[in-house]
Amino acid sequence: MDLPPITLPSRLSLCLVMVVSVVLASHAALAAQSIRVLLSADVYRLEVQADGAVWLTDSSRDGRAIRSDARITTYGKGFLVNGTRIAHERLTLRAGERGLTLMLVKPNDKVPSVSKPVKPVNDQRLAIPVSGLVHVVRKGKGFLVINQVDLEEYVKGVVPGEVNSSWHPEMLKAQAVAARTYALYQQMLSAARDYDVVATVQDQVYKGKDGVDTAVLRAVDETRGLVLTYQQAPIYAAFSSTAAGLTEDAVNVWSKEYPYLKGVECPFDLESPFYQWKASFRVDKLEQNLRQQGYVVGTISSIEPLAFSRGGRVAKLRILHSEGELILRGEDLRKAVGYSIVPSTQFTIDSVGREVVLSGYGAGHAVGMCQWGAKELAELGYSFSTILSYYYPGTELQEMSLTKPPIPPTS
DSSP states (O other), X not given: OOOOOOOOOHHHHHHHHHHHHHHHHHHHHHHHHEEEEEEEEEEOEEEEEOSSOEEEEETTOOEEEEOTEEEEXXXXXXXXXXXXXXXXXXXXXXXXXXXXXXXXXXXXXXXXXXXXXXXXXXXXXXXXXXXXXXXXXXXXXXXXXXXXXXXXXXXXXXXXXXXOTTSOHHHHHHHHHHHHHHHHHHHHTOTTSXXXXXXXXXXXXXXXXXXXXXXXXXXXXXXXXXXXXXXXXXXXXXXXXXXXXXXXXXXXXXXXXXXXXXOOOOTTOTTOTTSEEEXXXXXXXXXXXXXXXXXXXXXXXXXXXXXXXXXXXXXXXXXXXXXXXXXXXXXXHHHHHOTTTSOOSOEEXXXXXXXXXXXXXXXXXXXXXXXXXXXHHHHTTOOXXXXXXXXXXXXXXXXXXXXXXXXXXXX
């Protein structure tokens, strides 16, 4: 592979030779087995640290070395990299074997303009150590930060992000297979997007190299390449924290039919701290959030369950308000109020006044594997493969290189 001629500061020359050698040796393998993870959107400043020089490529494939303590901000439709303007909407960063440490800064409030770069109050900061490549893509007033990383390295970053690495090894293996399967499923369906998965609960929590220990490495290595399949295609391997009863049919939660996401008994998660809970939220805040999401709603006078799922969760609610009636899905109420405030749709409404008070059980959507249930099953002596076949009925373990494209769900 021929690289364009470049002029290097002498103090970076040796480091750059090492960086380029690593990149050339691993780039083909990375492209073949990698996944693109959206670390954050609407970022307005990215600070990069590495042990040596960092190789930066723009969208025209021109390359240059930059300092190992680089800063990237927006400028017009392009970027400023350490104060130097780069008139491209996409940059790629590479480093040596130890990867990069990223500090992503995004504002809670207004993104500063180029002419008046005033630092917003209460910046949101996310620090994450990563391997692989980092793509920086202009989007609106800020930019996306995407980590293109080896799939197995990605799974290592998901396992400690989703569960405690001190849990039973068979549970960690089950989590590794579910995470790998979910990622492969999304990757096969996301060719038209800039990324495959998001590094949050929107998909799976991914923390890069943070929290990866020997237990995580062992769980990923001992299940390397294994995914769950249905009719030889990777499944939508949904999972959540605590079912507190039956797991849920996917069709009741997302109005989509997956033949392997059917409810099963789960009396195994009694030790979960989320097994039983109480919650409250202000009615005026609910009204405000519903309006922001496009619902026409006046002053709310009452909220009552209208329909329940087979697992006893609230499928639909009737909300009476000054402008009429609103029928809302249980999951849409969680979205409007906040998933951390209302942990699940398995609840009763204790009172409705200026505040709504709920009593409930479980955490998450309860579709697919129950993480606390899988933990208990592992401690009872069940293998990761048995745990997975229980929570995803009708599926099989298969080497991911042998899979077919996923089967779209039916509505």
